[in-house]
Amino acid sequence: MKRKVTKAIFPVAGLGTRFLPATKSVPKEIMTLVDRPLIQYAIDECRAAGIEEFIFVTSRGKSALEDYFDSSPVLEAELQRKGKDKLLKVLEETYVDSGGIAYIRQQKALGLGHAVWCARRLIGDEPFAVVLPDDVIAAEKPCLQQMVEAYAETGGNMVAAMEVPQDKTSAYGVLDVRQDMGNLVSVKGMVEKPKAEDAPSNLAVIGRYILTPKIMDNLNQGKQGAGGEIQLTDAIADEIDGEGVFGLRFRGQRFDCGSKAGFLQATVAFGLARDDLRDEFSQYLREMTAIDSAAQ
Numbered sequence: 001m002k003r004k005v006t007k008a009i010f011p012v013a014g015l016g017t018r019f020l021p022a023t024k025s026v027p028k029e030i031m032t033l034v035d036r037p038l039i040q041y042a043i044d045e046c047r048a049a050g051i052e053e054f055i056f057v058t059s060r061g062k063s064a065l066e067d068y069f070d071s072s073p074v075l076e077a078e079l080q081r082k083g084k085d086k087l088l089k090v091l092e093e094t095y096v097d098s099g100g101i102a103y104i105r106q107q108k109a110l111g112l113g114h115a116v117w118c119a120r121r122l123i124g125d126e127p128f129a130v131v132l133p134d135d136v137i138a139a140e141k142p143c144l145q146q147m148v149e150a151y152a153e154t155g156g157n158m159v160a161a162m163e164v165p166q167d168k169t170s171a172y173g174v175l176d177v178r179q180d181m182g183n184l185v186s187v188k189g190m191v192e193k194p195k196a197e198d199a200p201s202n203l204a205v206i207g208r209y210i211l212t213p214k215i216m217d218n219l220n221q222g223k224q225g226a227g228g229e230i231q232l233t234d235a236i237a238d239e240i241d242g243e244g245v246f247g248l249r250f251r252g253q254r255f256d257c258g259s260k261a262g263f264l265q266a267t268v269a270f271g272l273a274r275d276d277l278r279d280e281f282s283q284y285l286r287e288m289t290a291i292d293s294a295a296q
């Protein structure tokens with residue numbers, strides 16, 4: 001059964017240890033690429049894909065995230081008084097309709113699969129998207145929108161996939177491909193974080209999924225997988241011979257903003273993509289690169 005995808009789960013209950021000490025008091029998802037927090041990029045991508053309900057799986061210390069989507073009457077009144085219409089518009093983009101956003105807690109960080117399962121009652125009997133906001137994707141057509149369009153053709157479960165160097169497979173869930181149809185592949189196996197020599201391909205899963213409610217049933221079993229965590233990958237792999245699993249080679253560039261190097265790369269890419277910053281910033285980068293090569 002294919003249905004419209006209108007709900008997205010954002011599992012954001014992780015500790016974000018790679019960004020300590022910043023993440024001691026700032027949720028990773030609020031960290032800023034140029035002038036917008038990571039979560040805003042994810043929300044915009046979801047809206048473009050037709051998502052109407054946003055479900056956050058959070059943990060202790062994430063209240064800044066809830067505040068971010070709240071209205072800000074004092075700030076608004078001040079901007080209105082000063083006639084700052086452009087900034088008021090920027091603020092508007094951060095608001096979500098009342099009732100369109102829900103927060104639930106994952107009491108223990110038992111893994112990504114467990115975090116998704118925490119949202120089961122809010123999902124009910126509908127297909128849903130899962131979006132990891134620390135994967136930021138620069139694309140002409142937003143990645144989740146590409147996936148929703150492909151899903152309308154295939155049904156089943158769909159993961160966003162990209163080629164990675166073979167020696168990096170141990171950082172990802174990796175697809176074993178049954179049939180390669182170009183942009184789309186059908187999947188006959190999924191392995192979480194395989195060693196390079198054991199990886200069935202170099203097609204890695206990144207943080208965008210469209211899943212059927214059956215995945216919640218599979219997660220119900222609470223099976224521990226790689227690293228002793230309840231893995232989303234395992235619950236999806238259980239559907240390979242059931243409702244089916246597809247990978248979409250999306251068009252776009254993915255930045256791993258959960259890592260420091262990835263975050264810095266994204267900052268440069270998104271900074272250079274901005275009309276108001278490009279000239280000054282690229283001039284600076286050229287100077288820095290020249291100094292760096294002279295020093296070597």
Ligand code: UTP
Pocket residue numbers: 011012013014015016017018019028057106108109110111112114115132133134258
């Ligand atoms: P990561 O593996 O990036 O972990 O989780 P993390 O805690 O965010 O960051 P590090 O590795 O300590 O720096 C991938 C995604 O899954 C969520 C995280 O919030 C992140 O969005 N997650 C992970 C949960 O919500 N709950 C979990 O139990 C585990």
